[in-house]
Amino acid sequence: MSTLTFHEVSVRYGAHTVLHEVSLEVGAGRTVGLVGESGCGKSTLARAAVGLAPVTSGAILLDGRPVPSRGRRPVQMVFQDPYSSLDPRMTVGDSIAEAMPGRPGRMERQTEIARLLGLVHLDAARAGDLPGQLSGGQRQRVALARALAARPRVILADEITSALDVSVQGAVLNLIRDMRRDLGLSMLFISHNLAVVRYVADHVAVLHAGRIVEHGPTARVLGDPRHDYTRHLLASAHPLKEHT
Amino acid sequence: MRAALRRPVGLAGVVLLVLVLAAAVFGPVVWGDRATAVDTADLLAGPSAEHWIGTDNLGRDLFARVLVAARLSILLALAATAISMVLGFLLGAAPMLAGRRLGRLITAAVNVLVAFPGLLLVLFFAVVFGVGARGAALAVGLAGAPAFARLCHTLIAGISERDYVAAARIAGVGRVRMLLRHVLPNIAEPVIVYATMAAGGVLLTFAGLSFLGLGVQAPDYDWGRLMQDGLNGIYIHPLAALGPGIAVVLAGLAFNLTGEAFASAPRRAHVLPKAGQPAPATAPAAGSVLSADDLRVTIPGPNGPIHAVRGVTFAVGDGEAVGVVGESGSGKSVTALAVAGLLEPPVRVEAAHLVVAGEDLLAPGAHRRLGTALAVVFQDPMTSFNPAHRVGPQLAEVSRFHQGMGRKAAFARAVDRLNAVRIGDPARRARQYPFEFSGGMRQRAMIGMGLMGDPRLIVADEPTTALDVTVQRQVLELLADVRRETGAALLLISHDVSVVTDVCDRVLVMYAGRVVEELPAKDLRTLARHPYTRALVAAVPDMETDLDRPLAVIPGLPVDPVETPAGCAFAPRCPLADDHCRTVAPPLLDGVACHKAGEAP
Ligand SMILES: Nc1ncnc2c1ncn2[C@@H]1O[C@H](COP(=O)(O)OP(=O)(O)OP(=O)(O)O)[C@@H](O)[C@H]1O
Numbered sequence: 001m002s003t004l005t006f007h008e009v010s011v012r013y014g015a016h017t018v019l020h021e022v023s024l025e026v027g028a029g030r031t032v033g034l035v036g037e038s039g040c041g042k043s044t045l046a047r048a049a050v051g052l053a054p055v056t057s058g059a060i061l062l063d064g065r066p067v068p069s070r071g072r073r074p075v076q077m078v079f080q081d082p083y084s085s086l087d088p089r090m091t092v093g094d095s096i097a098e099a100m101p102g103r104p105g106r107m108e109r110q111t112e113i114a115r116l117l118g119l120v121h122l123d124a125a126r127a128g129d130l131p132g133q134l135s136g137g138q139r140q141r142v143a144l145a146r147a148l149a150a151r152p153r154v155i156l157a158d159e160i161t162s163a164l165d166v167s168v169q170g171a172v173l174n175l176i177r178d179m180r181r182d183l184g185l186s187m188l189f190i191s192h193n194l195a196v197v198r199y200v201a202d203h204v205a206v207l208h209a210g211r212i213v214e215h216g217p218t219a220r221v222l223g224d225p226r227h228d229y230t231r232h233l234l235a236s237a238h239p240l241k242e243h244t
Numbered sequence: 245m246r247a248a249l250r251r252p253v254g255l256a257g258v259v260l261l262v263l264v265l266a267a268a269v270f271g272p273v274v275w276g277d278r279a280t281a282v283d284t285a286d287l288l289a290g291p292s293a294e295h296w297i298g299t300d301n302l303g304r305d306l307f308a309r310v311l312v313a314a315r316l317s318i319l320l321a322l323a324a325t326a327i328s329m330v331l332g333f334l335l336g337a338a339p340m341l342a343g344r345r346l347g348r349l350i351t352a353a354v355n356v357l358v359a360f361p362g363l364l365l366v367l368f369f370a371v372v373f374g375v376g377a378r379g380a381a382l383a384v385g386l387a388g389a390p391a392f393a394r395l396c397h398t399l400i401a402g403i404s405e406r407d408y409v410a411a412a413r414i415a416g417v418g419r420v421r422m423l424l425r426h427v428l429p430n431i432a433e434p435v436i437v438y439a440t441m442a443a444g445g446v447l448l449t450f451a452g453l454s455f456l457g458l459g460v461q462a463p464d465y466d467w468g469r470l471m472q473d474g475l476n477g478i479y480i481h482p483l484a485a486l487g488p489g490i491a492v493v494l495a496g497l498a499f500n501l502t503g504e505a506f507a508s509a510p511r512r513a514h515v516l517p518k519a520g521q522p523a524p525a526t527a528p529a530a531g532s533v534l535s536a537d538d539l540r541v542t543i544p545g546p547n548g549p550i551h552a553v554r555g556v557t558f559a560v561g562d563g564e565a566v567g568v569v570g571e572s573g574s575g576k577s578v579t580a581l582a583v584a585g586l587l588e589p590p591v592r593v594e595a596a597h598l599v600v601a602g603e604d605l606l607a608p609g610a611h612r613r614l615g616t617a618l619a620v621v622f623q624d625p626m627t628s629f630n631p632a633h634r635v636g637p638q639l640a641e642v643s644r645f646h647q648g649m650g651r652k653a654a655f656a657r658a659v660d661r662l663n664a665v666r667i668g669d670p671a672r673r674a675r676q677y678p679f680e681f682s683g684g685m686r687q688r689a690m691i692g693m694g695l696m697g698d699p700r701l702i703v704a705d706e707p708t709t710a711l712d713v714t715v716q717r718q719v720l721e722l723l724a725d726v727r728r729e730t731g732a733a734l735l736l737i738s739h740d741v742s743v744v745t746d747v748c749d750r751v752l753v754m755y756a757g758r759v760v761e762e763l764p765a766k767d768l769r770t771l772a773r774h775p776y777t778r779a780l781v782a783a784v785p786d787m788e789t790d791l792d793r794p795l796a797v798i799p800g801l802p803v804d805p806v807e808t809p810a811g812c813a814f815a816p817r818c819p820l821a822d823d824h825c826r827t828v829a830p831p832l833l834d835g836v837a838c839h840k841a842g843e844a845p
């Protein structure tokens with residue numbers, strides 16, 4: 001596993017600066033949670049790492065070398081909306097196979113698809129299904145399997161549970177934790193839900209208006225927040241019972 | 245396919261198309277000899293039993309010639325359409341294939357060409373490529389390309405925003421492969437439908453070119469050519485010119501109607517079976533602003549009726565806040581729509597009674613009669629506001645319509661209400677359009693709209709799901725304040741258990757169109773007795789969740805609302821289920837619908 005480093009990354013769309021010199025490190029085998037309100041630039045940061053957003057200045061490095069922005073990326077991304085992240089006309093198996101490196105033979109392909117589906121706790125028989133036949137949670141697991149198929153060194157997960165029903169959200173979160181334990185994955189886990197981040201991440205970074213305002217071990221940041229904005233976020237996450 | 249054929253227009257189109265294509269395939273084989281048989285004894289004859297529409301200047305049978313000409317006419321039309329389609333696709337895909345800058349240039353050029361009169365383009369190209377069938381096919385094909393390009397461009401732009409295209413790019417899929425594997429299959433259907441319709445028009449254009457002498461040249465002939473030949477004698481033998489003309493129109497119609505029918509083929513929906521015996525009417529619960537007894541909502545669906553709500557009984561007391569939780573598809577929103585009187589046929593709403601603020605909602609015109617006694621807030625406020633109108637007047641509209649206020653007074657009230665929902669600088673904001681508001685602000689404006697009158701009940705369906713934590717909290721606090729100030733009751737629907745427990749006094753838990761448990765909000769986490777409620781609560785991590793254990797999950801999938809089971813709907817996913825559960829549906833007794841309520845799994 002590898003280390004992904006954002007070094008003073010800025011992203012600008014026209015006159016609007018979305019990220020201001022953001023520095024962040026996703027250490028080898030670590031899961032780093034990225035929290036912040038919508039529009040603060042969380043997705044943009046992840047997209048910049050795979051070449052989907054233009055980096056205006058700064059550098060994004062994988063083990064000290066720039067992340068390639070063409071061809072099969074060593075950094076893979078899983079998207080928020082499981083209904084738009086799989087091609088509706090491609091079977092689950094084909095979608096996964098497309099991300100595999102090299103040109104595996106037929107047999108090799110089948111074995112690898114079955115192995116990957118197994119990793120995300122899906123039946124290998126699902127390989128022939130179209131996305132329309134799967135539930136949201138199952139689709140999200142296929143999306144994860146596709147990301148793993150590319151043999152990534154780092155995975156970026158952008159709000160992968162927020163479009164899911166609570167009953168399947170838990171299953172996907174458990175899976176993420178299993179995979180970190182079993183595969184030692186490095187992951188940037190983006191979410192606006194603090195309880196979810198607390199459950200999966202060992203480090204947390206708080207993004208506010210395009211800047212990282214606080215970061216550190218999850219227990220420390222959530223237990224003893226130092227920045228006002230983090231406190232504000234935490235207050236919002238707790239019940240407002242006393243208020244009513 | 246079937247849906248298109250089921251409609252008379254579609255059927256007519258397809259039958260006609262089959263006939264036309266049959267003529268194109270078999271015409272020259274069957275009538276070829278007859279069409280070339282010269283009969284000098286019978287030149288330029290009128291219609292007769294032997295020659296249905298007469299003969300030409302060499303005495304050849306015109307009817308046979310029209311049938312034989314079908315092949316060339318259709319082939320040329322198809323060839324031209326194919327040229328348009330391929331060229332259009334390449335031009336439309338330019339932004340994806342050629343990079344952004346060149347792509348933008350091509351798109352701009354296409355837009356200019358689309359605005360050009362099509363006929364002018366055809367004539368221009370026809371002159372460039374020279375007289376003859378091949379030149380004409382190229383001309384018509386080229387002239388049709390911009391329209392195809394624009395269609396493809398729009399469709400491709402829609403596809404390339406999809407995450408699966410981004411995912412494929414990250415996975416290293418190249419441009420051409422992307423186009424062939426991800427884009428083409430996903431736009432093929434609308435493009436083919438459009439091409440079918442376009443082929444009809446091309447047929448007409450081609451006939452026009454041949455008629456003008458720019459298209460097919462003698463000794464070959466297509467319908468346009470035959471029309472021209474017949475023109476000289478139009479006053480003596482009108483059918484000689486009209487015959488091929490009718491062929492053109494029929495063939496054009498065949499393509500057009502077929503394409504049209506496929507383009508607008510409606511999703512098939514079965515008609516609902518006749519309603520059963522209506523339940524005997526009951527009286528609403530005393531002291532309630534909302535009372536529903538055995539509420540059932542059935543929606544016609546493609547695979548049979550969807551039983552979205554299957555007998556829900558509940559009441560909301562004056563000033564009370566009641567939450568509804570459950571997985572997606574459990575019937576929460578449909579219940580909300582029924583309560584707001586917003587469901588209309590073909591959706592069927594049945595109940596022993598459904599009374600809101602004293603109005604019987606089972607009688608027609610319910611939503612209108614409710615007036616401002618009911619306020620509704622939906623998940624996506626962007627769809628509840630009209631994007632073309634300023635926010636203030638949209639709020640004012642409510643008071644003008646329901647309370648008969650004047651324009652000035654209503655606008656003043658709108659500004660006042662925006663202020664009440666804590667929108668800063670309300671006078672200026674009232675003059676802005678909905679898109680100029682952030683998501684949280686729109687949601688507050690929506691609540692403000694509900695407050696234009698004097699609501700006794702606020703129905704809020706996932707009002708904060710589209711918002712992030714900080715804004716979510718502001719909206720929930722606003723709802724709480726509004727209730728304190730106005731004394732309105734609240735029916736709050738959410739899939740987020742924590743939101744509901746924070747805001748509400750009482751919670752209804754829905755599963756598969758039924759209420760499976762009803763309990764005080766404060767007891768939801770600790771005293772739930774239904775296995776589903778317990779699982780739902782355990783599945784959501786909160787700030788106190790044990791980090792060393794996996795989260796609880798609910799195995800399996802929710803039931804299909806088309807095939808609702810006879811017994812307990814939760815049985816396939818329930819750890820406690822037995823044969824009794826699978827055959828007998830548990831009634832809602834003492835706040836819980838479970839045969840084994842409260843038992844530990
Ligand atoms: N392609 C784009 N062109 C212009 N502005 C953009 C573009 N993409 C993002 N932005 C802007 O960048 C800002 C950050 O967007 P981003 O999608 O990163 O937010 P986010 O934190 O991920 O939000 P959410 O939680 O809602 O997904 C927003 O103000 C957005 O309007």
Ligand code: SF4
Nearest residue numbers: 812815818825838839
């Ligand atoms: S009735 Fe039976 S199957 Fe249904 S929830 Fe209760 S125990 Fe489970």
Ligand SMILES: [Mg+2]
Nearest residue numbers: 039042043159
């Ligand atoms: Mg985002």
